[in-house]
Amino acid sequence: MKRSSYIVLGVVSAIFVLSWVMKSMSLSEVDDSIMQGFLLTVSAFLTLSIFSFLYKDNPFYKFAEHLFVGVSAAFWMCQGFWSTLVGNLIPRVSESLSGFFMVPYQPGSFNFHYWIPVILGLLLLMRLAPKGGWLSRWPLAFIVGTTAGLNFIKYLRSDFIDQVSSTFVPLLGDETNKWTGVGDFFSNLSLSADSQFVALLANWVIFVGVFSGLVYFFFSKEHKGVFGVGSRVGIWILMITFGASFGYTVMGRISLLVGRLTFLFRDWLGLIS
Amino acid sequence: MKRQIPYALVFLFGLFMVFQYFVPHESSEWAYEFLLDWIMIIGIFALALGIWSLFHLSVEKIRARKEGHGYSYITLAGLFVMIAFGFTARHGESWGFYLVWVFTYLMTIMLAARTLAASNEPGKRNMFMVATLGFLVATIAIAIFDDSWSFYFYTSEGLENSMWRRFFDFVMMPILSTMFSLLAFFIASAAYRAFRARNVLATLLLVAALIVMLRFNPWFPQMAGLSNWLMNVPNLAAQRAIVIGIGLGIVATALKVILGIERGYMGKG
Numbered sequence: 001m002k003r004s005s006y007i008v009l010g011v012v013s014a015i016f017v018l019s020w021v022m023k024s025m026s027l028s029e030v031d032d033s034i035m036q037g038f039l040l041t042v043s044a045f046l047t048l049s050i051f052s053f054l055y056k057d058n059p060f061y062k063f064a065e066h067l068f069v070g071v072s073a074a075f076w077m078c079q080g081f082w083s084t085l086v087g088n089l090i091p092r093v094s095e096s097l098s099g100f101f102m103v104p105y106q107p108g109s110f111n112f113h114y115w116i117p118v119i120l121g122l123l124l125l126m127r128l129a130p131k132g133g134w135l136s137r138w139p140l141a142f143i144v145g146t147t148a149g150l151n152f153i154k155y156l157r158s159d160f161i162d163q164v165s166s167t168f169v170p171l172l173g174d175e176t177n178k179w180t181g182v183g184d185f186f187s188n189l190s191l192s193a194d195s196q197f198v199a200l201l202a203n204w205v206i207f208v209g210v211f212s213g214l215v216y217f218f219f220s221k222e223h224k225g226v227f228g229v230g231s232r233v234g235i236w237i238l239m240i241t242f243g244a245s246f247g248y249t250v251m252g253r254i255s256l257l258v259g260r261l262t263f264l265f266r267d268w269l270g271l272i273s
Numbered sequence: 274m275k276r277q278i279p280y281a282l283v284f285l286f287g288l289f290m291v292f293q294y295f296v297p298h299e300s301s302e303w304a305y306e307f308l309l310d311w312i313m314i315i316g317i318f319a320l321a322l323g324i325w326s327l328f329h330l331s332v333e334k335i336r337a338r339k340e341g342h343g344y345s346y347i348t349l350a351g352l353f354v355m356i357a358f359g360f361t362a363r364h365g366e367s368w369g370f371y372l373v374w375v376f377t378y379l380m381t382i383m384l385a386a387r388t389l390a391a392s393n394e395p396g397k398r399n400m401f402m403v404a405t406l407g408f409l410v411a412t413i414a415i416a417i418f419d420d421s422w423s424f425y426f427y428t429s430e431g432l433e434n435s436m437w438r439r440f441f442d443f444v445m446m447p448i449l450s451t452m453f454s455l456l457a458f459f460i461a462s463a464a465y466r467a468f469r470a471r472n473v474l475a476t477l478l479l480v481a482a483l484i485v486m487l488r489f490n491p492w493f494p495q496m497a498g499l500s501n502w503l504m505n506v507p508n509l510a511a512q513r514a515i516v517i518g519i520g521l522g523i524v525a526t527a528l529k530v531i532l533g534i535e536r537g538y539m540g541k542g
Contacts, residue, residue, distance in 0.1 A: 039439055039442075043443040043447045046447050047448075047451045050452055054455070062341065063344065065448075066344040067348070070353075071351040071352070072449075073352055074355030074359065077320050077321065079359075081317060085314070114314070117315050118314065121318030124315060124319060125321070128325065139315050141278075141279035141280070141282035142286055142312075145282055145290075146286045146287070146289075148528075149287040149291045149531060150290045152291050152527040153290070153294045155519075155520045156524050159519060159523070160521060167513060202502075202506045207510075208510075210510050210513045210517070216514075217518050235474065236474070236477055237511045237514075238514075239478045240507045241507065241511035242478055242481075244481045246464070247481065250457065250460050250461075250482070250486055251486055253457035254457050256454035259450060260454050
């Protein structure tokens with residue numbers, strides 16, 4: 001390490017300790033104030049370490065990044081262990097283990113079936129064995145096959161049939177706004193949210209938008225003539241969607257940023273109330 | 274044999290999951306529920322495999338002294354500290370020697386990783402092995418003699434160890450939310466380049482994004498209604514077109530997998 005790196009490390013360590021002490025003192029009326037002060041300082045240090053990436057990639061950012069990889073991997077493993085293995089499997093396969101883990105035993109006549117995924121899970125670990133790696137393909141095949149079958153039905157129903165049926169909306173009138181003729185339509189023309197005009201406009205935009213969007217994604221025919229017009233309308237609708245999604249994402253990220261800045265200026269530094 | 278049985282399993286279970294949907298009988302639903310539980314249980318073993326892979330990768334980086342191998346110690350420390358917090362809990366008000374135990378446990382893991390990494394250097398390896406054993410003995414001794422905490426785990430309220438919750442709140446969540454909030458800066462930079470009304474399409478993108486971003490702005494209250502309409506009507510239409518395409522793609526891929534046309538998931542060998 002360079003001399004300048006040691007200086008930076010020393011300064012950051014000094015600021016960390018100072019923050020810890022000051023935070024613990026400010027939280028003196030709280031139980032466990034030293035631990036609370038330490039944790040708030042750690043949290044602020046990690047927040048600033050991640051923000052430091054805005055300058056450039058640096059050791060503090062890498063530290064936080066690597067720590068996160070380890071912590072989150074362990075978090076999901078422990079969560080899965082306690083909720084799935086201890087919460088769902090053990091109460092069904094072993095009374096003594098249920099007692100050991102203090103979860104209520106759930107006797108049932110078909111509980112022996114739960115040993116099958118345990119065996120398949122152990123076969124999955126055979127991937128680590130030098131010669132038995134091919135056995136790990138069996139549980140993999142089970143997961144792939146079951147998930148493929150599940151997705152086949154699920155997506156066919158929710159992403160295709162349901163979406164297509166929702167697209168065929170009434171184009172002249174619906175339950176609340178019955179079509180009573182052109183004269184009535186124009187005499188009651190209004191831009192209020194519950195007017196017939198706005199409801200029909202929405203239905204037309206959805207119907208035309210979905211079809212033109214699909215036309216844009218259909219590449220087996222050249223986009224010329226009527227098909228080309230449909231494709232052009234499709235890309236307009238898609239650009240509106242991309243803009244709206246972009247704006248929505250920006251707002252979400254800004255909201256997170258405000259949350260982190262609030263933490264730094266209120267919870268850590270105490271500069272805002 | 275090594276490949277035919279897995280292909281047959283994929284076909285059988287895939288076909289079963291497709292057909293069970295059309296059989297409105299309780300035994301079909303029962304089997305469906307069973308299979309979903311099985312997937313979740315096998316998934317936990319896959320997670321253990323992932324943890325092992327992370328450990329192995331980190332040790333390998335340390336052994337090969339790759340660039341930035343020092344950070345692998347940080348990954349290992351985070352991994353094993355969180356595992357320790359996830360599998361232990363205190364009994365009373367005091368933590369006793371718990372933090373000392375965490376330190377000795379962590380040192381055992383770090384030195385064990387260093388021992389594995391020094392497999393080509395016998396002198397160093399023996400030294401690290403002795404140190405590992407020393408810390409291991411200390412770890413076991415504290416675990417046996419310290420009564421203030423234990424490997425006691427689960428209650429109806431969830432995980433008992435408050436350190437687990439604190440690590441989640443003060444380490445994991447700040448990093449995660451700051452990483453996502455960091456994207457606000459990059460998105461702003463991207464917006465500066467993308468949002469130029471050079472043609473009709475770019476103008477549509479710009480106007481739609483501005484309307485949505487001004488949704489909660491107190492100076493333009495009418496934007497809320499317009500933004501809602503934009504999200505619920507034209508946005509819904511295009512999203513639906515995209516979703517139909519994605520759905521058809523997933524259905525086609527699932528069919529290819531079930532019929533054994535797509536076999537990439539099986540790997541080589």
